[in-house]
Amino acid sequence: MHFAAPAASQRWHACKSWMVARASHASSQQAARSTQQRPPPVRRRAAAAAASGEESEAAVLSCVVGIDLGTTNSAVATVEGGQPVPVPNQEGSLTTPSVVGFTADGRVLVGAPAKRQAAVNPKSTFYSVKRLIGKDYEDVQQDAARLAYSVSADEDGFAVVDCPNLEAGAGGQLYPEEVSGYVVGKLLAAAEEFAGQPVGKAVISVPAYFTDAQREATVTAGRIAGLEAVRIIREPVAAALAYGLDAQKDQTVLVFDLGGGTFDVSLLEVGGGVIEVLSTGGDANLGGDDWDAAIMQWLVEEHLKPARVDCTDPRLVANLRAAGEAAKIKLSSEERVVIRMPVGGGIEAVLTRQPFSPVLCCPLRHRL
Numbered sequence: 014m015h016f017a018a019p020a021a022s023q024r025w026h027a028c029k030s031w032m033v034a035r036a037s038h039a040s041s042q043q044a045a046r047s048t049q050q051r052p053p054p055v056r057r058r059a060a061a062a063a064a065s066g067e068e069s070e071a072a073v074l075s076c077v078v079g080i081d082l083g084t085t086n087s088a089v090a091t092v093e094g095g096q097p098v099p100v101p102n103q104e105g106s107l108t109t110p111s112v113v114g115f116t117a118d119g120r121v122l123v124g125a126p127a128k129r130q131a132a133v134n135p136k137s138t139f140y141s142v143k144r145l146i147g148k149d150y151e152d153v154q155q156d157a158a159r160l161a162y163s164v165s166a167d168e169d170g171f172a173v174v175d176c177p178n179l180e181a182g183a184g185g186q187l188y189p190e191e192v193s194g195y196v197v198g199k200l201l202a203a204a205e206e207f208a209g210q211p212v213g214k215a216v217i218s219v220p221a222y223f224t225d226a227q228r229e230a231t232v233t234a235g236r237i238a239g240l241e242a243v244r245i246i247r248e249p250v251a252a253a254l255a256y257g258l259d260a261q262k263d264q265t266v267l268v269f270d271l272g273g274g275t276f277d278v279s280l281l282e283v284g285g286g287v288i289e290v291l292s293t294g295g296d297a298n299l300g301g302d303d304w305d306a307a308i309m310q311w312l313v314e315e316h317l318k319p320a321r322v323d324c325t326d327p328r329l330v331a332n333l334r335a336a337g338e339a340a341k342i343k344l345s346s347e348e349r350v351v352i353r354m355p356v357g358g359g360i361e362a363v364l365t366r367q368p369f370s371p372v373l374c375c376p377l378r379h380r381l
């Protein structure tokens with residue numbers, strides 16, 4: 014079990030004071046909050062039972078889930094008959110964007126609703142926080158420069174995100190694990206609805222190279238979401254198990270995982286029911302986000318700058334990022350995509366697989 018070590022405990026205390034501060038902010042905004050932020054009834058029942066010291070029927074039935082807390086997308090699964098069953102979220106999707114948005118009127122949006130409003134609320138909408146979680150501010154400079162929101166250091170030098178839509182009384186900042194806590198909370202609510210029972214425990218996957226601080230911060234995210242126990246599993250091990258690998262058979266396996274934010278390669282030794290990570294490699298700063306950024310850069314250099322469009326506007330940057338990702342995904346199934354930008358009197362860019370692959374993505378492909 015990876016509960017918080019001293020350094021993480023301090024951060025957890027800091028997080029808790031944040032939660033208290035934000036709770037007072039939240040209570041004044043309660044009516045305006047979206048229902049998805051409230052604990053589902055079954056969760057409230059279990060919490061009430063725990064507070065009264067009684068072991069409720071709900072607590073007895075409490076189930077365990079597996080959570081993939083990804084840089085761009087997250088997912089949750091329960092186990093039925095020994096088999097993992099992916100759980101659809103409140104929007105009916107099996108994946109939930111790892112995005113949290115704080116609106117000016119005090120609501121907290123999580124997942125697709127948060128992603129949809131990112132372009133109009135870029136400074137208070139947080140994505141890719143997995144790149145920041147459990148890290149020092151000094152170590153996230155490169156990532157922070159590419160984000161639409163701003164990142165600062167707390168008094169101990171840990172990275173925090175600045176949230177203008179949090180009232181000044183609530184400090185206006187959040188730890189990355191608090192942001193992730195909202196994502197985990199949404200997944201848990203979906204899992205509880207799906208399973209019809211409370212979820213008190215979870216296994217969360219993290220990259221094999223995550224440091225202790227990053228792992229502990231991930232555990233903290235789970236605890237913030239209300240989990241009483243969180244175990245950590247390494248992503249390549251989870252991938253190997255999901256692939257159906259026979260852990261009894263002696264074999265050496267290489268796992269490639271090109272995700273939203275990272276490209277991870279792991280060498281596994283399997284046998285006797287044990288899967289061991291022998292070594293990890295890859296690139297912690299290479300993922301689908303970089304392909305989106307490459308398209309965004311191309312739009313700026315080839316189409317917007319020549320039309321003298323101010324490309325420093327955060328709303329435009331967020332819009333271009335979304336347009337870049339949509340174009341990239343479309344190019345997986347189509348030869349050509351038209352990107353329309355409602356700036357500079359209306360600008361259209363045509364991207365085909367041909368320039369996309371060799372010209373835009375060559376430097377990225379070389380890194381694979």
Ligand SMILES: Nc1ncnc2c1ncn2[C@@H]1O[C@H](COP(=O)(O)OP(=O)(O)OP(=O)(O)O)[C@@H](O)[C@H]1O
Nearest residue numbers: 083084085086272273274275301302338341342345
């Ligand atoms: N059809 C598609 N074609 C190309 N890219 C896609 C497609 N569907 C999703 N993607 C991209 O895959 C990436 C997300 O992958 P995934 O969900 O595995 O990442 P993640 O688990 O969030 O990240 P990580 O594992 O690095 O933490 C995003 O960049 C997304 O744009």
Ligand SMILES: [Mg+2]
Nearest residue numbers: 083084272273
């Ligand atoms: Mg992943």
